[in-house]
Amino acid sequence: MEAQNFLGIYISRNAATAVCLGPQGQDCKTIGCFSVSGQEKEEQNLQMLATLIAQGCVERGLEFSEAAVALDCAMFMQHNIHSNFADPKQIAATIRFDTEEALAADISDVALAFNIISSDQAGSELAIFSAQRKILSDVLLALQSNNIDPVSIEPDISCLSRLACRNVSLPEGSHPLFGMLSCRGGHLVIPPSFTGPGSQKTSIMRTFLVGPTQNRSELLAREIVMTTALINTSEPINCLKVLDSAGLVDYQSLRDKLHIEATGLDLALCTATDPRTIAGCDDPVDFAIAYGAALAHLEKTQTLNFRNDFMPYQGKKLRMQRALKLASYSVIILMLVIGMYFQAQLFKVNKSRRRLRSKFTKDYSAVMPGQHQLPPKMNPLTKLGSELRRIRNAKSGLIGVKGGKSISSRLTLVLQAINSCAKQTNLNIDSISITERTINIVGDTFSRSSTLNFFDAVKNNDMEILQQRLYTEDRRDHFSITVAPKNDAGN
Numbered sequence: 001m002e003a004q005n006f007l008g009i010y011i012s013r014n015a016a017t018a019v020c021l022g023p024q025g026q027d028c029k030t031i032g033c034f035s036v037s038g039q040e041k042e043e044q045n046l047q048m049l050a051t052l053i054a055q056g057c058v059e060r061g062l063e064f065s066e067a068a069v070a071l072d073c074a075m076f077m078q079h080n081i082h083s084n085f086a087d088p089k090q091i092a093a094t095i096r097f098d099t100e101e102a103l104a105a106d107i108s109d110v111a112l113a114f115n116i117i118s119s120d121q122a123g124s125e126l127a128i129f130s131a132q133r134k135i136l137s138d139v140l141l142a143l144q145s146n147n148i149d150p151v152s153i154e155p156d157i158s159c160l161s162r163l164a165c166r167n168v169s170l171p172e173g174s175h176p177l178f179g180m181l182s183c184r185g186g187h188l189v190i191p192p193s194f195t196g197p198g199s200q201k202t203s204i205m206r207t208f209l210v211g212p213t214q215n216r217s218e219l220l221a222r223e224i225v226m227t228t229a230l231i232n233t234s235e236p237i238n239c240l241k242v243l244d245s246a247g248l249v250d251y252q253s254l255r256d257k258l259h260i261e262a263t264g265l266d267l268a269l270c271t272a273t274d275p276r277t278i279a280g281c282d283d284p285v286d287f288a289i290a291y292g293a294a295l296a297h298l299e300k301t302q303t304l305n306f307r308n309d310f311m312p313y314q315g316k317k318l319r320m321q322r323a324l325k326l327a328s329y330s331v332i333i334l335m336l337v338i339g340m341y342f343q344a345q346l347f348k349v350n351k352s353r354r355r356l357r358s359k360f361t362k363d364y365s366a367v368m369p370g371q372h373q374l375p376p377k378m379n380p381l382t383k384l385g386s387e388l389r390r391i392r393n394a395k396s397g398l399i400g401v402k403g404g405k406s407i408s409s410r411l412t413l414v415l416q417a418i419n420s421c422a423k424q425t426n427l428n429i430d431s432i433s434i435t436e437r438t439i440n441i442v443g444d445t446f447s448r449s450s451t452l453n454f455f456d457a458v459k460n461n462d463m464e465i466l467q468q469r470l471y472t473e474d475r476r477d478h479f480s481i482t483v484a485p486k487n488d489a490g491n
Helices: 045-060 088-103 133-144 156-167 216-230 251-258 267-271 284-298 315-360 380-396 407-425 448-460
Strands: 006-011 015-024 027-037 066-071 077-083 110-120 123-132 152-155 176-181 185-190 204-209 239-244 261-264 428-434 439-445 463-473 476-485
Touching: 006 045, 006 156, 006 284, 015 045, 015 284, 027 045, 027 284, 045 133, 066 133, 066 156, 066 284, 077 088, 077 204, 088 110, 088 123, 110 133, 123 133, 133 152, 152 156, 152 284, 156 176, 156 185, 156 204, 156 267, 156 284, 176 216, 176 284, 185 216, 204 216, 216 239, 216 251, 239 251, 239 284, 251 261, 267 284, 407 428, 407 439, 407 448, 407 463, 407 476, 439 448, 448 463, 448 476
Parallel strands: 006 066, 066 152, 176 239, 239 261
Antiparallel strands: 006 015, 015 027, 077 123, 110 123, 176 185, 185 204, 428 439, 439 476, 463 476
């Protein structure tokens, strides 16, 4: 369905006209139009008209997103009443009481729409439009059963006023009155820019019936005189634009009787529509009303909308609620998927961490906090004194480590091992390094077996080899060993 197209429907008891408009820059263009008719006395006439409208749109390929309805003047009534308030909200809250008091009738089964004609300190003058709720219900249910839910239901004169104010261009200084005569009724519109002081910038509108045998020129002249006599305008009307579906209005007679310029209204020009397209409808005025209804989407609010008082339009709200519900479900599902993905990644990381921790717990237990008790505290001066005595004794060669042999005795053992096998192994000693606990010997022999014989001599002289390193270079078997007396190796 084309979101940018809008359908206007003018509906009466036995006929209907539909006009589909599409965007064209800042203006609108006519996509298509047609008229349908039913039987005058058929009980389900509105249902049949709604079905014919839906079928006509399908047959002509007219796609639209929203629709608006204009009611024929025979399906509503118009009254002028006075309200003690000037604020629109206060007027809307009290309009039903004021209307019931002025009409002296029960309005519980009536839907109301109103326009503020003028306001002052004493209150406001209102144009009240009333329609039976049963008529509105029949129209809505018939259209909704054919998948057409109109945004607004307005009086036909309101749609003609919208068309005249938006689409008709006049010379500067013109103060026009628009008269439109169909085969069933007449409509008079004075645009809001030409109404008098205190106006709320709303059109002055009046509707009257037209008989098939009446003189259309005399009827229009009489109604114009009556209408202008009842209203107060800031400037006298000097221009009359007439749209007559029958083409029987005598403009010269109107000029003579009203003393104003009277000309015809070129409907094809002001709507930018091919005259052959307009001719496809039963009545040019019906086309103009349906066209004005389709222009309702250009206005943010429609004050003359019966649906504001009866069965308010919920289409956009319901679509928005469904869209928000779908979007919220989608966001929830997306967040759950994202949460599960990151939870799986975190589980993998934690699983690897737990596996490594269990693997290295035993290996690193010695340095892990809490596994061993720290050594008891010691006086620093006592520790320094003990270390000083140990160094002095080590330098003197008298004592090695605690409980061990002296350095001189260790060196004696090493020399005994060397002397016992030096000739047999062709032993060369490169260096001997003595520490507090061990002696490191670096040297070489003429073969690996000689080196092993030297190692055996070391062991036979009450020494133990702690570390050894062997390699062959220049036909000599080199070695580097760390030895210690057997009774010191375990300390």
